[in-house]
Amino acid sequence: MTENPIPYPDRRFQALxxxxxxxxxxxxxxxxxxxxxxxxxxxxDPVEILPRIHGVxxxxxxxxxxxxxxxxxxxxxxxxxxxxxDLDGVRAIDGAAEFxxxxxxxxxxxxxxxxRPLAExxxxxxxxxxxxxxxxxxxxxxxxxxxxxxxxxARQLGVDVTQCLVFEDAPAGIASGRAAGTEVVVITAxxxxxxxxxxxxxxxxxxxxxxxxxxxxxxxxxxxV
Numbered sequence: 001m002t003e004n005p006i007p008y009p010d011r012r013f014q015a016l017x018x019x020x021x022x023x024x025x026x027x028x029x030x031x032x033x034x035x036x037x038x039x040x041x042x043x044x045d046p047v048e049i050l051p052r053i054h055g056v057x058x059x060x061x062x063x064x065x066x067x068x069x070x071x072x073x074x075x076x077x078x079x080x081x082x083x084x085x086d087l088d089g090v091r092a093i094d095g096a097a098e099f100x101x102x103x104x105x106x107x108x109x110x111x112x113x114x115x116r117p118l119a120e121x122x123x124x125x126x127x128x129x130x131x132x133x134x135x136x137x138x139x140x141x142x143x144x145x146x147x148x149x150x151x152x153x154a155r156q157l158g159v160d161v162t163q164c165l166v167f168e169d170a171p172a173g174i175a176s177g178r179a180a181g182t183e184v185v186v187i188t189a190x191x192x193x194x195x196x197x198x199x200x201x202x203x204x205x206x207x208x209x210x211x212x213x214x215x216x217x218x219x220x221x222x223x224x225v
Contacts, residue, residue: 007200029089055170095205147180
């Protein structure tokens with residue numbers, strides 16, 4: 001499927017909502033190193049489990065593994081602490097810093113399955129400015145693929161969630177955005193294999209900017225300088 005350089009070129013959106021890991025920055029190297037250590041200690045094959053961790057809250061992933069005799073919250077806390085200190089390889093998706101720098105203060109948010117401390121650490125490591133609004137794992141009882149996080153972000157921004165555009169990279173997050181009633185753009189920079197999706201998809205944010213139009217935001221090509 002050919003990537004569309006300017007998704008939804010004729011649509012005006014009230015706000016842009018971004019997943020973080022794999023969408024604004026890549027933390028795959030860090031996350032998979034930590035998770036591989038944890039999975040190996042608990043007798044799992046990381047190759048089998050690692051594809052399931054992306055875009056889902058750590059606590060939810062651990063609960064799904066149904067390991068006898070452990071405290072899922074304690075295990076999730078251990079993983080979070082390890083991820084906080086292992087930030088090697090965390091970096092911004094190409095063009096992301098310039099793209100979000102051009103957004104109005106009240107026109108965007110980050111909606112992530114990471115905890116707030118981890119999200120802040122990864123943004124700093126990637127050289128990205130923190131958003132005016134964070135929705136993190138602590139804020140939502142039901143994480144992605146449930147729509148709660150995107151609905152909460154739109155509510156706090158004071159906009160209609162169905163008039164928001166979500167940027168995502170993983171199936172759980174895409175499903176979350178669609179369940180909330182948003183349109184979705186898929187970022188493919190961290191994908192190692194072709195990704196089948198019905199939604200517009202772009203590799204990164206190079207060549208993309210926004211324009212203000214009648215109180216909303218429209219995606220536009222960034223002019224070369």
